[in-house]
Amino acid sequence: MNDNKAAIVGSLKATYSVHTQPGADPGGNTKDNQDAWCVQERLGGQEMVLFGVFDGHGQEGKVVSHTICQNLPKIMARMVGSKPAPSIESALSTAFPEANASLRKRPGLDADLSGSTGIVALLQQGRLVAANLGDSRCVLGKVDGHGAVTAVALSSDHTPMEAKEAERIIATGGRIASFMCGDEPLGPPRVWLREVNIPGLCMTRSFGDYVAASVGVIDQPQLMAATLKPEDKYVVLMSDGIFEFLDSQQVMEEVHAAAKAGQSPSEAAKRLVRLARKCWQEQEDDIIDDCTAMVIYLSTAHGGSGAGGSSTTAAALAARLENNLRIGSAPGSGSLTLGYKRAA
Structure with a gap:
């Protein structure tokens, strides 16, 4: 998604964009992202x-992530x-397990050792x-009266390093x-079956991963809210490709620097991906993880202007409900359109 879109929610304007780039394997070859x-605007007509x-x-990670990406917005809507x-919290708590259950209905998908x-x-x-x-992470950026930005976590990493998760x-x-x-020991702690050396999963909550689910890897999301x-x-x-070698504060400072320089969310997202990939190359030589950054600028809406700055009435927004789900992956790797707008 190389352009910027805007959505109006009450008095807020959310201008957003996404940049994603596939990683590289140990031989330096580009992987499948x-x-x-x-992004679903006017979710459920609301x-x-x-x-x-x-x-x-x-092995089936791409199928899992894309299937969840298709189904979760529909369930929430x-x-x-x-x-x-x-309530939104109740809906999210129900929608995640329902989306996970939808994986079992996808013909030919073996998610025993694959997930998202x-x-x-x-x-x-x-x-x-x-x-x-x-x-993966969600971070809120606060700017104080002196122009300094502070990153506020709106998610917590679910890994075996967290005591309650373990x-x-x-x-x-x-x-x-x-x-x-x-x-x-080599690398981070992982989840295994008690007597068998599978699956070796680095996280304790996920979609899919049916083998890991048998030993406590769950599909119940953790919720955080901010007024x-x-x-x-x-x-x-x-995705964690962005923050493997960057902390959330560094990420938010990069976004803030882009905004202060007059750059759009699209340009800020590209900056994050470039910086993350540079860190991977410096730290891991050929190996690079897939990197995806979705950047949203929040501002005060003036006059109800919608995407592209044009006037958007409630009726016009409602008329667009069948055409406002954007789904994507890496440029060139086959964006999913599902009859909606092309996303990349």
Whole structure:
């Protein structure tokens, strides 16, 4: 997605864009991008926007991330459009497991050892609710009166390094251990079956991953919410390829620098991907993870202007409900359109 879109939610204007780039294998060859993203404006006919980033892993990781990317917005739209509608928190808590269950209905998909993270942010009037599975992130950027930006986490990484997450895995019959190189542990702790060295998953919550699910890897998202204030200027959703060597504060400072230089969310997202890939090349030589950054600038809406600055009435927005879901992956790797707008 190389352009910038804008959505109006009450008095807020959210201008957003996404940049994603596939990683490279140990030989330096470009991999198939397993990251996916989606944006659903006017979710369920309501004045809210759903943003999502999904990072697949395993042999079928791309299929898993893209299937969730297709199905989750539809499930959420049905829920928030129902009468009476559940709370956003309740809808998200129900939608994630339902989307996960939809994987079993996809013919030919073997998700025993494949899965995906999921980070979703739902923007309402004056409020942002984030739901997370795995180790993708949502970060809010606050700018103070001196022009300094501060990153505020709206998600928590679900890994075996988190004590409560590890306790659940062990209590369910799993095992936590790093890869072993001789007698020495190598890399981060992972989730294994108690008696068998599979699956070796680095996260404790995910979509798919049916083998890991048998030992406590769950599909229940963790929710965080923020009441938005005038100093809240940015939101970034990202796969872990972005923050493997950058912390969330560094990410937000890069976005803030782009905005201060008059650059758009599209340019800011590209800056993040370039910086992250540079770090990978410096730290890991040929190996680079898939990198996806969704950047949202928050501002005050004036006169109800919609995407591209044109006037958008409620009736016009409603008329666009069948054409406002944008779903994408890496440029050139086959964007998913599903009869909607082309996204990349």
